[in-house]
Amino acid sequence: MEQLDLLRNLEEHHNSLKVYQKELFNLKNDSMVNKTEEKILDTEEKLSRLKFSQEKIKDRLKQSNTRLKDYNFKIEEIENNLYKGQITDLKQLEYLNDEKDKLKEIISDTETEIIEFMDEVENIDEELLTIESFLEDIKDKNNKLKSKYRDLEEDLKDKIKSEEDEIIALESKIDVNLLNKYNMIRKNKRTGIAEVKDTICSGCNMLIPTVLIDRLNNRKELIYCECCGRILCKP
Ligand SMILES: [Zn+2]
Incomplete structure (x- = not known):
């Protein structure tokens, strides 16, 4: 990725x-x-x-x-x-x-x-x-x-x-579309990316569903936190 x-x-x-x-x-x-x-x-x-x-x-x-x-x-x-x-x-x-x-x-x-x-x-x-x-x-x-x-x-x-x-x-x-999306999140949330620590989004402290964690681990697509919308990544 x-x-x-x-x-x-x-x-x-x-x-x-x-x-x-x-x-x-x-x-x-x-x-x-x-x-x-x-x-x-x-x-x-x-x-x-x-x-x-x-x-x-x-x-x-x-x-x-x-x-x-x-x-x-x-x-x-x-x-x-x-x-x-x-x-x-x-x-x-x-x-x-x-x-x-x-x-x-x-x-x-x-x-x-x-x-x-x-x-x-x-x-x-x-x-x-x-x-x-x-x-x-x-x-x-x-x-x-x-x-x-x-x-x-x-x-x-x-x-x-x-x-x-x-x-x-x-x-x-x-990618321009991705960049625009990232900039938008950053503008609203002050940070655009959040690490997932112990299945918790470090941006909003909400639990990330296992399904999303699995997809994140696959590293094939960008995963967004369902709660705060930040782009998720592994520490
Ligand atoms: Zn979040």
Whole structure:
């Protein structure tokens, strides 16, 4: 019964094809890569936000430094006026001393501010370094993962192609009517052939009459299960 052997062979290739197709589907729907890509985007966003806020602090630092320069210049002017001895008016001297004290206070505040800004810039620098190294790491891992997935995908696609080729080659050797019948059973029952084990059809678990078993053993014709319609074969 060459046709039956061909059908059994065909069914095996159909089953393998199904397994590979499912594996490919699962691979494509694996959320690992998607999750990592999301994480990369989030981290990049965080990085750019942090850089932006650091730029703002640097601007404020620059402004504070300019102000400090101005204050120092002003205080120098006042001190010049005070110590040159040209001003003798007491009220004016008092006013200038007051101004000098006020400026000293402002300068001290500005210096504190500058130190705070510098600390902030430094802290953000450290944070940026940490995030950048994390990002590099995660990108590297993601690239490796993607390349591994690509290899797996290529491998599965090759296997699928070879199963499909095998199926086409086998189908060309099988009688068209028989092939159509087999495909119909397979479409309805997911498998087209069932082994008979201990007089039981492995497709539907129903008992096969002895008459049919005898005819199956003769191997002269194709025998169908009376219950599920599958083509029967011996293990
Ligand atoms: Zn059956």
